[in-house]
Each structure stands twice: as structure tokens, then as C-alpha cells.
Amino acid sequence: MTADSWRPVATLAALRQRAALLAEIRQFFAQRQVLETEVPVISRRATSDPHIESITTQCVGTAAYMATSPEFALKRLLAAGIGDCYYLGKAFRQGEAGRRHNPEFTMLEWYRCGWDDRRLMDEVADLLCQILGRHQVQSLSYRELFQRELQLDPHSASDQALASCVEREMDLAFAPNDRSECLDLLMSHRLERAMGAGITLLYDFPANQAALAKVIPDKSGTLVARRFEAYVGGLELANGYWELTDSAEQMRRFEADQAYRKKNGSAVHPFEERLVMALQAGMPECAGVALGVDRLLMLAGGYKSIEDVIAFPLERA
Structure with a gap:
């Protein structure tokens, strides 16, 4: 421990910019009559997502988990009839640290009843344009990006073709486990940097990357x-x-996630069966989106690291 370890890492100017950003976000939703809600950041249920790990703790003598996002609680509120709503606050993920990650971070998540993903994409673009002052927006499908940059259809390409593309495009010390990992590697190591300096909205992902989204045929009949x-x-x-x-x-997707986690040696925790109950009760048709506020502030202020915009990242928390 050093003599100045009590000090915040971010400058006071950055922290004032954070406060202004949070106020601007709240004003954006107030003007659109979207209700701010508060949900727990500690739960007796963990995420089942195979690619995200919950932070485990103890509470009142039993295992509990820090929320990786407010999604499940917000959806329970939607099923109860709360209407358009958002959450702006903390979320927590195990093992996430680096220039763009901190285990404790600020998340904005909102839901629009009666909307689909296309309409919500427009609102996301509105928010980003307002905050960042950038008005160059491109919308393209997942397929279009892969075909433009790699001359490959991610929906119909064989597993071998995807593996060969990974081998050709990047130098890895390991072999990807499956087609989903191939697609993720190509996106993160090759395609993200090809998007350009503006705002890119990428839509219609492969069906095996649906997470909690609907899967329906696109114009060509491909399930996306x-x-x-x-x-x-x-x-x-x-x-x-x-x-x-x-x-x-x-429920089928939750069970598939749990099976995947077990097969790959990841921890298996209680999953949120109360979300299934909420859907049974009748959650309205809606679209929802989660946005990383710390990253947004990095872009708005021209900062290079997430530590530049957080007062006390993990090593000083």
C-alpha cells in the first residue's frame, strides 16, 4: 500500500463528467416518460449465462449472488404491469478486469412495452448521438458484416469453414471449442475494428446466440x-x-445453460425460476437493452481506460 492509495484513481473532472452524464441519461428518459426503477443488487439466484460468472457471497446464513444485471428483476416488474422502465446503477461480474472491465460497474438497462428490437435500436441511436455528438450511424445485419469483411455467411457456413476462417484471420495458441466460439473470436479479434469510427447497430444474430431473445425467420427464411x-x-x-x-x-434455455456449464466445468448455481413464473403470468411483448455506462463515459470524455472514469476501481475499493 502506497501513501496515496487513499486517493481516487479518476480525476475530479472525470467524476464531475460522470455526474453530468448520469443526469443527462435520467433527463433523456424523463422526457420520454420511462420510469426509473430500483431493483436488488443481491439475490438468492445467479446468472445461468455460460459466459458470465456471478460473484458469490453469504447473506443471512445462505449463499447469495451479486446481480450481473437487473434484467430478471425488471422483467418481473414488467409482468406485474409497471410499463416502460429503466435501471441505472451497479452490476457485478466475477473475473472481469482490464482496460475495459471492472468487476463492479455501472449499467443502464431499459425496456419498452409493445416495441420490437428494430424500434429500440433507433432509440439507442438517439441516446448515443445525443451524448456523444456523433451522427454517423450504420445499421447492418450480422450476416452483412461477415460477408463484407470475410466473404462468409455466418448462418450457413460449416463448422470447418468457420474454424478455417479463424485459423486464417488470427494467430491463436488454442483451437476454438465450437462454432459459437469461432464466431465470437472473429467478431472480437477481426470484425469490431472494421466497423469504423461511427455508431454501428448490428442485428439478426445467429440463432445459437439468442440468449434471451426471440428466434424467428428473417427475410431469407433463416432462423435468427x-x-x-x-x-x-x-x-x-x-x-x-x-x-x-x-x-x-x-425454461428450456435455462436448462441448456446449466447443462453447458456443468459439461464445461463451470459452477452451477440456482437459476431464476421466478422469471419463468413471471412469463407464465404474462410479461408483455417488449424490447430491452443493457448499456455499459462506464464505457459510454470513456467515449464521451476520450478516456483510454475504465479506471480513468471510476473513482475507486477494484485495487482501491
């Missing part, structure tokens, strides 16, 4: 996940869905 991601200068900022409302399909 009605999911989108927003990037600025190749930096991922937001992930949105036309939300799944089928309770039986939700």
Missing part, C-alpha cells in the same frame, strides 16, 4: 436471434433483445 448490439468505434456498448416471452422456451 432478434438481438442487436451497439458499437462505437468498434467498442461494444449495448446488447438488446426483442424479448422472449415464452415461459416453456425460457
Whole structure:
């Protein structure tokens, strides 16, 4: 421990800019009559997502988990009839640290009843344009990006073709486990940097990357996940869905996630069966999106690291 370890890492100017950003976000939603909600950041249920790890703790003598996102609680509120709503606050993920990650971070997540993913993409673009002052926006499908940059259709290409593309495009010390990992590697190591400096809205992901999005045929008849991601200068900022409302399909996906985690040696925790109950009760048709506020502030202020915009990152927390 050094003599100045009590000090915040971020400058006071950056922290004032954070406060202004949070106020601007709240004003954006107030003008659109979207209700701010408060949900727990500690739960007796963990995420089942195979690619995200919950932080485990103890509470009142039993295992508890820090929320990796407010999604499940917000959807329970939607099923109860709260209407358009958002959350702006902390979320927590195990093992996430680096220039763009901190285990404790600020998340904005909002839901629009009666909307689909396409309409929500427009609102995400509105928010980003307002905050960043950038008005160069491109929307393209996952397929279009792969075909433009790699001359490959990610939906129909064989597993071998994807593996060969990974081998050709990057120098890895390991072999990808499956087609989904191939696609993720190509996106993160090759395609993100090809998006350009403006705002990119990428939509219609492969069906096996649906997470909690609806899966329906596109214009060509290919089953796609009605999911989108927003990037600025190749930096991922937001992930949105036309939300799944089928309770039986939700349970099937939870069980598939648990099986995947068990097969790959990841911890298996209690999953949020209360979300299934909420869907059974009747969550309205809606679209939702989660956005990383710390990354947004990095872009707005021209900062290079997430530590530049957080007062006390993990090593000083």
C-alpha cells in the first residue's frame, strides 16, 4: 500500500463528467416518460449465462449472488404491469478486469412495452448521438458484416469453414471449442475494428446466440436471434433483445445453460425460476437493452481506460 492509495484513481473532472452524464441519461428518459426503477443488487439466484460468472457471497446464513444485471428483476416488474422502465446503477461480474472491465460497474438497462428490437435500436441511436455528438450511424445485419469483411455467411457456413476462417484471420495458441466460439473470436479479434469510427447497430444474430431473445425467420427464411448490439468505434456498448416471452422456451434455455456449464466445468448455481413464473403470468411483448455506462463515459470524455472514469476501481475499493 502506497501513501496515496487513499486517493481516487479518476480525476475530479472525470467524476464531475460522470455526474453530468448520469443526469443527462435520467433527463433523456424523463422526457420520454420511462420510469426509473430500483431493483436488488443481491439475490438468492445467479446468472445461468455460460459466459458470465456471478460473484458469490453469504447473506443471512445462505449463499447469495451479486446481480450481473437487473434484467430478471425488471422483467418481473414488467409482468406485474409497471410499463416502460429503466435501471441505472451497479452490476457485478466475477473475473472481469482490464482496460475495459471492472468487476463492479455501472449499467443502464431499459425496456419498452409493445416495441420490437428494430424500434429500440433507433432509440439507442438517439441516446448515443445525443451524448456523444456523433451522427454517423450504420445499421447492418450480422450476416452483412461477415460477408463484407470475410466473404462468409455466418448462418450457413460449416463448422470447418468457420474454424478455417479463424485459423486464417488470427494467430491463436488454442483451437476454438465450437462454432459459437469461432464466431465470437472473429467478431472480437477481426470484425469490431472494421466497423469504423461511427455508431454501428448490428442485428439478426445467429440463432445459437439468442440468449434471451426471440428466434424467428428473417427475410431469407433463416432462423435468427432478434438481438442487436451497439458499437462505437468498434467498442461494444449495448446488447438488446426483442424479448422472449415464452415461459416453456425460457425454461428450456435455462436448462441448456446449466447443462453447458456443468459439461464445461463451470459452477452451477440456482437459476431464476421466478422469471419463468413471471412469463407464465404474462410479461408483455417488449424490447430491452443493457448499456455499459462506464464505457459510454470513456467515449464521451476520450478516456483510454475504465479506471480513468471510476473513482475507486477494484485495487482501491
